[in-house]
Amino acid sequence: MLQWSFTFFIFALIAGLLGFTGIAAGAMEIAKILFVIFLALFLISLLVGILLVGTVKRP
């Protein structure tokens, strides 16, 4: 779950870069929507991974 959380965070950062910095002017609105979706997925998976499961796997 934490692995998914990390992946969603990376996707959110990429979408945020495209949506809020003006790099991809033509696709800003789509990138902003994707940013919000990935950010929500990041939060949900992180909460499930840390709070609900309660066991953060130690290597």
Place this chain on the structure above:
Amino acid sequence: MDSFASRIARAIRLDSAVYEEVEHDSNALSQAMLVVALSSVAAGIGVAPYLGIAGLFWALIGAFTGWLFWAAVIYFVGTRLLGTPNTSTNLGELLRVLGFASAPGFFRVFGVFTQIQELVFWVTGIWMLVAMVIAVRQALDFLSTVRAVGVCVIGWGLQILIVILLAKIGQVLYGASYPVP
């Protein structure tokens, strides 16, 4: 990547064991560097509505120079001024633990929502400070958290002095318009 993700989650949860773990893992420097980079990109996106791509650029530059500088300051204060007989560390260990201490900064990405930006930066700032104190305590093998707070406070004072000194030098070299904090 699972181990990396797990370490980040534990660093965010302020689990002191993870700071002890990365202190002793000499291969974790690249992971710490990635945490610093991701945290600063998150901050850059958090201020993007106001600063655009320039905010991201300065967040990255500031994060990496701050990380290196802060590790050197903590090394000096923690080993020379407030060290204990148990204290045993090096710059690499400090870079690793301080890098992971910036993990709570991931949440600065929520600053992009301008209505809650100030709150986000305050909360994550305090969260990162607490993580830093725990990281310093573990890296310097202190038994007392108060001593770790002392190292951080003296470190901040030194850092502020050095920044002012550098700005004064800049003012002398580049003229009166050079900003002094």
